[in-house]
Amino acid sequence: MAAYRFALAGNPNCGKTTLFNNLTGSNAHVGNWPGVTVERKEGKCKKVKENVTIIDLPGIYSLSPYSQEEIIARNFLSKEKPDVIINIVDATNIERNLYLTTQLLELGIPTIIALNMMDEVKLRGDSIDAASLEKQLGVPVVPITATKNQGIKELLERALSLDHKHERAIKTALERTKLEAPVKALSELLQKDNYPNPLYNAVKLLERDEKAIEELNMSPAMTASVNKIVAQAEGAEGDLESMIADLRYKYISEAIEKHVKKGRKEGDLTFSDKVDKIVTNRYLGIPIFILIMYAVFQISLGPVAALIADPFAEFTGETIPGWVATFLETVGASDTVTGLVIDGIFAGIGSVLGFLPLVVILMLCLSILEDVGYMARIAFVMDRVFRRFGLSGKAFVPLLMGYGCGVPAIMATRTLEDDRSRKLAITLMPFMSCGARIPVYAVFAGAFFASNQGLVTFSIYGLGILVAMLSCIILNKTVFKGEAPPFVMELPPYRLPSLKSVMMHTWEKARGYVVKVGTILLSMSVVIWVLQTFDFSFHMVGDAADSIFGSIGKLIAPIFTWNGFGVINGTGEVHWQVGAALLTGLIAKEAVVSTLGILYINEGTEELTNALSTALHGYFSPLAAFSVMVFVLLYAPCFAAIATAKKELGSWKWTLFTVAYQCGIAWTISLLVYQVGRLLGIGL
Structure with a gap:
């Protein structure tokens, strides 16, 4: 029987741990990531007959090397390459969560998005068109509620049915933008010399990510070619790291405008907002x-x-x-x-x-x-x-x-x-x-x-x-x-435990x-x-x-x-x-x-x-x-x-x-x- 490794990736407070517990039950091994003391959890999935190991990555907001958790997550994904990334997205805060998604898609690893907390989305009167969002992102999108075991079966079925042998057509937030050409040029250059994760590393080179550059260990000739492309892009567009972040958020905003419908008016207070007025009050807290x-x-x-x-x-x-x-x-x-x-x-x-x-x-x-x-x-x-x-x-x-x-x-x-x-x-x-x-x-x-x-x-x-x-x-x-x-x-919304x-x-x-x-x-x-x-x-x-x-x-x-x-x-x-x-x-x-x-x-x-x-x-x-x-x-x-x-x-x-x-x-x-x-x- 084939063995699979599924990595759970998502922002803090997105319900990742709840999903991990749901999938593995008490059959989890807890240790540390090699060389660091940040906790690592992995366990066998008890929901399917296939041999699936679930790896729970630390909660992160991006794949930039700003914290130990982000370095651990991106090293695991880029170097160990799990069979599938299950990207857990808090559907009640979808705009912020999809920023990480746009980066995960560039890794070229089969990815499935789990839109979590859909019960809360309905309670708010909101709606998300998962099918149309799936078409735009180019990866499966499955609505789930991990706390109630809703959508978990479909999530696993679709994760197991992903094509692990053929590279999919990757859709990124940088397509049809001013950076599409330099990203493509760098990707082709890296792919020609058999460097790993060409699209992901191409974006990292544009961002002048020092850790990524160090890990690529490029030859002097390769470095010169890369620097020429990056310098030309910087000369035309300025600060590329900020520009890439802006393009990601623009892409996300357009997706949300098309596929997410808000049930309440701007400025309306949620239940959590009303409770927070009391429990986080300056004097009463x-x-x-x-x-x-x-x-x-x-x-x-x-x-x-x-x-x-x-x-x-x-x-x-x-x-x-x-x-x-x-x-x-x-x-x-x-x-x-x-x-x-x-x-x-x-x-x-x-x-x-x-x-x-x-x-x-x-x-x-x-x-x-x-x-x-x-x-x-x-x-x-x-x-x-x-x-x-x-x-x-x-x-x-x-x-x-x-x-x-x-x-x-x-x-x-x-x-x-x-x-x-x-x-x-x-x-x-x-x-x-x-x-x-x-x-x-x-x-x-x-x-x-x-x-x-x-x-x-x-x-x-x-x-x-x-x-x-x-x-x-x-x-x-x-x-x-x-x-x-x-x-x-x-602050996550209040939830029934x-x-x-x-x-x-x-x-x-x-x-x-x-x-x-x-x-x-x-x-x-x-x-x-x-x-x-x-x-x-x-x-x-x-x-x-x-x-x-x-x-x-x-x-x-x-x-x-x-x-x-x-x-x-x-x-x-x-x-x-x-x-x-x-x-x-x-x-x-x-x-x-x-x-x-x-x-x-x-x-x-x-x-x-x-x-x-x-x-x-x-x-x-x-x-x-x-x-x-x-x-x-x-x-x-x-x-x-x-x-x-x-x-x-x-x-x-x-x-x-x-x-x-x-x-x-x-x-x-x-x-x-x-x-x-x-x-x-x-x-x-």
Whole structure:
């Protein structure tokens, strides 16, 4: 059976990811493009019997080499030549989307246009004559609605029936224009010497695209011939790059005038426009955002979530370990094996796995907000705030991703045009609390602030944003001096969230959480149990304080004496456990909870074996517990995020600076919270 590769290409917010998920389901492989950290997705199409691989290219506006995403997309298309390009076009914003289409057609690769979001076009009262548009563009045009699975079957059938063997008659935006002659001359010249993609490269030569010229590696004689043709065209027409862009838009405008009929008058407000008058209002935008996020945390960490989370935590933390303990006793397992399995593995991963429902509910809420289109509005609203602190609203997008996981969020800083903004955003990233920190907040807030768990957690997230803003002021006036770049962003229309898309996104996050528990935290639980069971001579110890881990913890603990958790609550005894747990948190933030579970629940007293939250009361005051939460919020991210930051920053100097700054800020703010609270007599 023949194997096909279909590349999905389109603008950001055109529904490309929705179509990819529709075609591949959960059968997708996620990695990085070779040599860069921009995410690459590909998967097998589940909608047809043929062997079709779908490659999801980064969202781009053009094939000009202005961003990492555009370079990746054009390199893949021009060099690897997929069998078919499926160009997803947002039918509600067809004029802007077709600009990329005019460039894709010049590549000479069989192309089919998927006019997406046709349901919204109808709701607006608009209409698009796909058949006549197809005749003008010279490629198949198929109306679809990816969220409702409409038109997908026809799209795939026509994509598979495209002629892959014979070159089609390419229609371009530059035909019958003043540039038709030089484009034709350059194309013939390139084709004569067997250069790839003659039409595409001919246009790039007229634009004096340096990257394309470098890749062609032309001989001196060829270069002279090309320069002669380009110079003649420039002498007659002037700036060719601007002229080519103008000709593309003129071609698109004429096509839209012929084939697109608007159902509403010029100036009429859409539903999205009316809603935006409220949610992006200069004065109401931020208060509305705060209220929405407060509601999200009340839902995901409040009494409603507890109805699901508590039974699940009991099952994973008590029922399953009970079954395993009974089984081990039945088979006559040794005390060492039983201790490793129950006090090591289950005390570690069970205490973290129990918070899975909270993570799922939070990610579900955020996925819905993103699918609706609200998150893009927040980037727009926050631009006014960010600009005062030296960042543009565009930085909000990767910072927002930081609430999920710091690794892809740091990768996403590549979308920021200037080096200063990227470094600043990466430095601030850990202050946007990642999902891995949720178990820490949940266990401490649940133990000490049960009646206000959602509010306390919300305040932690709010503190992270406040510290990020204050850090912007400090760093912008010292280390990262400069002005914020201009911010232009397209706001997608509000849409009903796609159940499939939301559930798939939530499933990916939940699966990632479970995989981390079953791999990193499982192995760490074993290592931690060994470290707190044996001393440096590998003799089993009776008191964990004398173990390898205890010795390391005692070295770290004094650092946090003024922060309220360097000594045990109400005593002068060194509190080594929490320092050791924070150290393991550099490997994975969930490990803070799993480490505390192993260290506290393994103390041997009956009440400590019931629940970690019960055990914490013997070591922390409410104020000290909040101080721990603040430190966990702000200190350096996990090693995976630090490694990603090193790759993006390209320097150990800057990487170590960001880690040192983050840890320093965490220690300082945690200290201030505890000492000010102590002076005020709060939570002692």
